[in-house]
Amino acid sequence: MTVSNSENEMRLADSLPTMGVTDRRTLEAMKAIDRKDFIQGIFADRAYEDRPLPIACGQTISQPSVVGLMTQALDVQPRDKVLEVGTGSGYQAAILSRLARRVYTIDRHRQLIREARGVFERLALHNITAITGDGSFGLPEQAPFERIIVTAAAEDPPGPLLAQLRLHGIMVLPVGQSDTVQHLIKVTRLETGFDYEELLQVRFVPLVEGLGQN
Ligand code: SAM
Numbered sequence: 001m002t003v004s005n006s007e008n009e010m011r012l013a014d015s016l017p018t019m020g021v022t023d024r025r026t027l028e029a030m031k032a033i034d035r036k037d038f039i040q041g042i043f044a045d046r047a048y049e050d051r052p053l054p055i056a057c058g059q060t061i062s063q064p065s066v067v068g069l070m071t072q073a074l075d076v077q078p079r080d081k082v083l084e085v086g087t088g089s090g091y092q093a094a095i096l097s098r099l100a101r102r103v104y105t106i107d108r109h110r111q112l113i114r115e116a117r118g119v120f121e122r123l124a125l126h127n128i129t130a131i132t133g134d135g136s137f138g139l140p141e142q143a144p145f146e147r148i149i150v151t152a153a154a155e156d157p158p159g160p161l162l163a164q165l166r167l168h169g170i171m172v173l174p175v176g177q178s179d180t181v182q183h184l185i186k187v188t189r190l191e192t193g194f195d196y197e198e199l200l201q202v203r204f205v206p207l208v209e210g211l212g213q214n
Contacts, residue, residue, distance in 0.1 A: 008048035009034065012064060015050065021068030025076075029098035030068055035061070037119055038089035057109040057212060059205060061089040062151060066184075066202060073172045073186050073199055074147050076100045081142065083164070085135030085173075085207070086151035090116030093128050096149070103128045104142055106135035109212035134210055138164040145169060152207040153182045165189045174204040 036047035087107035143164035150173035176182030
């Protein structure tokens, strides 16, 4: 028996709550965005598997359940301005665009930004601005941000990103070395400093300095 794309898509959506993604708005946003739109070539057929998949420039589109858990932890509000570091395929940014007022997303690879812009345009996601750059410096000209999400792992939360987080703002990011266990953490900016909460173990590609070759 062959299973249709829409059945597979529904199965993935139905399995998210069993993996801890229970926030209604996150689930609705994920249902509205088809992961297949963000994967090209032979891997497109595997879009509804809960696993990271290869994209251009040797990078990956993250695992849907991890995208869901990060989105849920970020607790985006409708008036929020969000910064994402690590555009990749644009899938995470597209989901955030359903929840936030405006999303700025940065990647160090020009090709990924070019392709992601094309998908955002096709899907009429007009509240996303995709920029080529080294996202570890954030986007000072648009700061402060109510929410910041980083989808590549640094050893520690980058100082410029902490500085660009609004008071009571939330940042979600993986920390740890790329070849060892990394932890997804939630950082909340308080009057007295930063509160750090460890969420789960993850594995992300590293946050790399400077611009990519393409
Ligand atoms: N959020 C993406 C998605 O939805 O497809 C997945 C991101 S992928 C796991 C990590 C991305 O971080 C890669 O595209 C990589 O080029 C990018 N990256 C790594 N270091 C970076 C940096 N310093 N600044 C901006 N992007 C960076």
